[in-house]
Amino acid sequence: MNDLARTSDAAAAARSDRPLPVPDRRAWVVLAMLWFVYVLNFLDRQLMSILAKPIQDTLNVTDGQLGLIGGLYFAMFYCFIAIPVGWLADRTNRVAVLSLACGIWSAATVACGLSRSYGEFAFARMTVGFGEAGGVPPSYAIITDYFPPGRRGTALGIYNLGPPVGAALGIAFGGAIxxxxxxxxxxxxxxxxxLVAAAVLPMIVKEPRRGALDGVGAKPEKAAFWPTLRMFFSRPTLMLAALGSGATQFVTYGLGNFTTLFxxxxxGMTLSEVxxxxxxxxxxxxxxxxxVSGRVIDHFTRKSKLVYAMAPVISLSxxxxxxxxxxxxPTWPLALAFLIGPTFLNYFYLSSAVALVQEEVRPEQRVMSGALLLLVMNFIGLGLGPTYVGAASDFFRASHPHNSLQMALFTLVPIYVVAIGLFLWLARIFRRTEARQAA
Structure with a gap:
């Protein structure tokens, strides 16, 4: 009952008609530093897909091998290591965990550049995944403890600008280099x-008190591993958000890891044009x-949680x-003109899922719950999406030698429909819950 009361209080605060609390300057400085680290996190993660063609030429790897390195091999470490890391961060200093993780993935990125064979490169990429497992979940929880309810959708939306900025810088920087x-x-x-960012991070970001902005006492409980695990996987709203996000990421990572090569x-694009x-x-x-998705969530969740589901449904459709x-x-200029639509609309799910999970669980469970969200959606999307597209491209090469990637990417369209169906299911649960509360 105490858990439900805490969640209800936070939700009520977010939806009240009173003026929302304004985060102080320190919160924005922290958000900026965490965002910068996330940019590096995603830049490291995406650099391989951006440089796929020259890496293929140097190390003699196939589309399928590239898909495994960027997908399943990477995700096996990134997804499953995130769970014990999240549990540890919930019980210790989250800033210290984030700093150590940044140091590990950055050193492994250097090792990628020094690799002389496919095996060495694959091992270095798996180590990058090991380090990056400790990057995002602690940051979600730190931001939630610096920003009050009703402001978290916007704050998390700004933080989640790390992937697009990281990807854009990676394309520009990696391609130019x-x-x-x-x-x-x-x-x-x-x-x-x-490596420099990892050393500077603890000097700028200080560990906030857990749950201070949610009315939790000075000494909140420490999250237990198995109860938190059972709580997450037994709650339909959390699982549907995670599964819907995973299906969406199957498309976004499957496409993103091969877009430059495609x-x-x-x-017919050159690397300089890319x-x-x-x-x-x-x-x-x-x-x-x-x-935009973060702003939409903060605006509409003050009255209803339904937007957590309907924002992804509408945008993906x-x-x-x-x-x-x-x-x-048929030409790359026309292809890029069409691509503006998916790059804007494909990512509304992210702010929705992250904000929903952070609001729905107790403060001391936030890091591990964020890690569990990432486990489900990244294992499905990051682990299986690129792996599938690479394998499908190899499969179609015999019958379509000049456009095997095009054929593989066409087969992702039904996955959009699966994602939309899962978010509609989540919307149905929210409607029933709100109808019961109204009655």
Whole structure:
């Protein structure tokens, strides 16, 4: 009963008609630093897909092998290590865990640039996944303890601008470096920047008191591992949000890990053109979508939780025709024009899922719950999406040697429908709950 009371209090505060509390300057400084680390996190993660063509040429790897490195191999470490890391961070200093994680993934990124074979590169990428497992969940919880209810959707939306900015910078930076020098330099330089950020992080971000903005006492309970695990997987709202997000990420990661290779090999773009035009599409489109989704969530959740489900339903439904146009387009300028739609609309699910999970669980369970959310959605999306697209491209190569990736990407359209169905199921639960409360 105490758990439900805490959750209800936070939800009530978020939806009240009273003026919302204003975060202080310190909260925004912390958010900016965590955002910068997330940019590095995602830049490290995406650099391989951006430099796929020169890596293929140097290390002699197939589309299927690239899919395994960027998908299943990476996700096996990234997803499952996140659970014990989340539990540890819930019981210890979250800032220290984040700093150590940043140091590990940055050192592993340097190792990627020094790799001489497929095996060495694959091992370095798995180590990157091991480090990045401790990056996002602690940050979600730290932000939630710096920003009050009703402001968290916007704060988490700003934080989640890290992936689009990281991806855009990776395309521009990685593409320019590879075109001018060598793909290895991009990994080495980025890794060194991350090592500096890991050292500076604890000087700027101080560990906040858990639940201070949710009315929790001075000494909140420490989260227990198995009860938190059971709580997450037994709650339909949390699981449907995670599964819907996973289905969406199956599309976004499956597409994202092969977009540069697709544009270069089948649409005729050069690496220099990718570094400018594709970077602009990703940076502007994705950033706008994630920021707008955070604002939408904060505005509408003051009256109803239904927006957590309906925002992804509407955005993904609108994205489908643009996605089909992108894959079909005969020239890269037309393909990029269509791609603006999915890059804006595909990511409304992210702010919705993250904000929902952080609001629905107790303060001392937030890091591990965030890690469990990432486990489900990243194992499905990050682990299986690129792996599937790479394998499908190899499969279609015999019958469609000049457009095997196009055929593989077309097969992602039904996954959009699966994601929409899962979020509609979540919406149905919210409607029933609100109807009971109204009665």
């Amino acid at each position: 590879a075109a001018a020098f060598n793909w290895r330099y991009a990994f080495i330089v980025l890794g060194l920047v991350g 544009l270069m090999r089948e649409k 570094a400018v035009w594709y970077a602009l599409v990703v940076g502007v489109g994705m950033s706008a979508g994630i920021y 609108l994205a489908i025709p643009f996605y089909i146009g992108f894959v079909w387009a």
